Amino acid sequence: MSDYIVLDPRFEALFIGHAKLEKLWTGCRWAEGPVYVPAGKYLVWSDIPNDRLMRYDETDGGVSVFAHPVGYHNGHTLDREGRIVSCEHGGRRVSRIDHDGRTRAIATHYDGKRFNSPNDVVVKSDGSVWFSDPTYGIDTSYEGDAAPSEIGASNVYRVDAATGAVTAVVTDMVRPNGLAFSADEQTLYVADTGASHVPGHPRVIRAYDVSADGRTVANGRVFAESDAGFYDGFRVDWKENIWTSTAAGVYCYAKDGTLLGKIPVPEIVSNVTFGGPKLNRLYITGQTSLYSIFLATHAAGWKA
Ligand code: MG
Numbered sequence: 405m406s407d408y409i410v411l412d413p414r415f416e417a418l419f420i421g422h423a424k425l426e427k428l429w430t431g432c433r434w435a436e437g438p439v440y441v442p443a444g445k446y447l448v449w450s451d452i453p454n455d456r457l458m459r460y461d462e463t464d465g466g467v468s469v470f471a472h473p474v475g476y477h478n479g480h481t482l483d484r485e486g487r488i489v490s491c492e493h494g495g496r497r498v499s500r501i502d503h504d505g506r507t508r509a510i511a512t513h514y515d516g517k518r519f520n521s522p523n524d525v526v527v528k529s530d531g532s533v534w535f536s537d538p539t540y541g542i543d544t545s546y547e548g549d550a551a552p553s554e555i556g557a558s559n560v561y562r563v564d565a566a567t568g569a570v571t572a573v574v575t576d577m578v579r580p581n582g583l584a585f586s587a588d589e590q591t592l593y594v595a596d597t598g599a600s601h602v603p604g605h606p607r608v609i610r611a612y613d614v615s616a617d618g619r620t621v622a623n624g625r626v627f628a629e630s631d632a633g634f635y636d637g638f639r640v641d642w643k644e645n646i647w648t649s650t651a652a653g654v655y656c657y658a659k660d661g662t663l664l665g666k667i668p669v670p671e672i673v674s675n676v677t678f679g680g681p682k683l684n685r686l687y688i689t690g691q692t693s694l695y696s697i698f699l700a701t702h703a704a705g706w707k708a
Contacts, residue, residue: 407419407423407424407425407667407668407697408421408665408666408667409665409666409667409668410664410665411663411664411665411666412658412662412663412664412665414658414662414664415656415664415665417700417701418641418643418645418656418664418665418699418700418701419665419667419697419699419700420698420699420700423697423698423699424697425667425668425669425688425695425696425697426695426696426697427693427694427695428460428465428467428693428694428695428696429458429460429467429693429694430692430693430694431451431692431693432451432454432458432689432691432692432693432694433451433452433453433454433692434451434452434453434547434674434691434692435449435450435451435458435674435689435690435691435692435693435694436449436450436452436478436479436636436637436674436675436689437449437450437452437477437478437479437480437490437491437524437637437674437675437689438480438675438676438677438679438687438688438689438694439480439481439482439488439677440482440677440678440679440680440683440687441482441486441488442486442681443486445461445462445463445681446459446460446461446462447459447460447462447677447679447687447694448470448480448488449480449675449687449689449694450477450478450479450480450689452476452477452478452493452547452548453546453547454472455472455473455474455475455476455494456469456470456471456472456473456474457469457470457471457472457474457477458470458694460687460694462679462680467694474492474494475492475493475494475495476492476493476494476521476541476547476548476549477490477491477492477493478491478492478493478521478522478523478524478540478541478547479491479522479523479524479525479535479536479582479637479675480525481525481526481527482527483500483527483531483533484527484529484531485503487500487501487502487503488500488501489510489525489527489533490507490525491521491522491523491524491525491535492521492522493521493522493540493541493542493547493548493549494541494548494549495509495512496512496518496519496520496521496522496541496542496548497509497510497511497512497518497519497522498510498511498519498522498525498533498535498563510533510563510568511533511535511561511563511568511570513570514537514555514559514561514570514572515555517554517555518554518555519537519555519561520537520538520539520541520542520553520554520555520558521537521538521539521540521541521542521547521548522535522536522537522541523535523536523537523538523540523541523580523581523582524536524581524582524583524636524637524675525583526583526584526585528585528589528618529589530565530618531565531566532562532563532564532565532618532619533562533563533565534560534561534562534563534573534583534585534592535560535561535563535583536558536559536560536580536581536582536583536594537555537558537559537560537561537580538558538579538580538581538597539553539558539579539601540579540600557575558577558578558579558580559572559573559574559575559577559580560572560573560574560575560577560580560583560592560594561573562619564619571619571620573592573619573620573621574592574594574612574621574624576624577594577596577598577610578596578597578598578599578601578602578605579596579597579598579600579601580594580595580596581594581595581596581597581634581635581636581637582594582595582609582635582636582637582638582648582649582675583595584638584639584640584646585614585640586640586644586659587640587641587642587643587644587704588644589614589618590613590614591611591612591613591614592611592612592614592621593609593610593611593612593627593638593640593646594609594610594612595608595609595610595634595635595636595637595638595648596608596609596610597634597635597636599634600634606626606629607629607630607633607634607635608626608627608628608629608630608635609626609627609628609635609638609646609648609657610624610625610626610627611624611625611626611627612624627646627657627661628646628648628655628657628661628663630650630651630655632650632651632652632653632655633650633651633652633672634649634650634651635648635649635650635655636649636673636674636675637649637674637675637676637677638675638676639676639677639678639686639703640703640704641678641699641701641702641703641704642701642702642703642704642705643701644658644659645657645658645659645664645701646658646659647676647686648676649673649674649675649676649688650673651672651673652666652668652669653666653667653668653669653673654666654667654669654673654676654686654688667697669688669690669695670690671690671691671692671693672690672691673688673689673690673691674689674690674691675688675689676688676689678702678703679696680698682702683702683703683705684698684699684700684701684702684703685697685698685699686698686699
């Protein structure tokens with residue numbers, strides 16, 4: 405099996421021909437939510453049904469349990485202070501692991517109602533926290549605890565860094581899931597996995613223009629439509645290419661929406677994130693396993 409499928413010549417400059425997809429660990433029931441911690445040279449990811457966080461130590465390849473039980477975490481990201489921000493299905497909240505090791509809530513309610521089950525999260529350069537809130541963690545008790553939705557909708561929310569105020573920023577999706585800002589933060593991308601609940605609903609990543617004050621979005625439109633299951637989580641590199649999960653592996657899109665190429669992965673991919681000291685190693689969570697592959701590009705934010 406080739407490690408790459410080139411669909412557009414631009415893809416040739418983004419991968420390293422002899423770099424192989426590496427299977428780093430297996431043994432999860434559903435792996436998701438990878439976040440790389442540069443100061444510790446490790447990656448943390450979620451094994452949601454087993455209610456645990458795993459840690460991959462980049463220095464020796466060791467894998468250990470980072471936290472268990474943990475409250476059915478799903479997505480993670482790193483904030484501007486290097487702290488892990490978490491989406492908790494069980495706690496139905498977004499929280500942060502502070503430098504003293506304690507977990508503290510960032511957002512628990514919207515308009516007086518509990519969230520459904522925060523799924524994926526990103527932090528903008530102004531410190532605001534943006535997260536999706538579909539129902540997957542309350543639909544059944546497999547990845548959380550079954551419960552009705554109090555809000556009655558699945559939205560994307562923004563938590564203001566200064567005030568903690570929570571506002572709904574994307575309200576036109578069936579089940580918003582993965583999300584990421586473009587490198588220039590002019591665009592917010594959000595995946596909609598609503599076909600899980602509305603048969604035939606388009607399996608898409610939508611793009612939204614971020615307002616000049618950075619607090620709202622508008623002009624939602626389809627950025628890409630999947631031919632292989634769902635887009636779940638994804639990340640953007642410094643050249644504005646979108647590296648996304650699909651059921652057939654990792655797909656790479658240019659900013660103009662062209663599918664540049666694919667990296668086949670032998671399991672359903674849930675999330676990806678850039679890691680390594682140079683942020684040029686794409687970590688991939690896929691169903692039961694953790695994978696990685698070195699690329700000829702890197703995440704936005706890395707400075708030579
Ligand atoms: Mg997700």
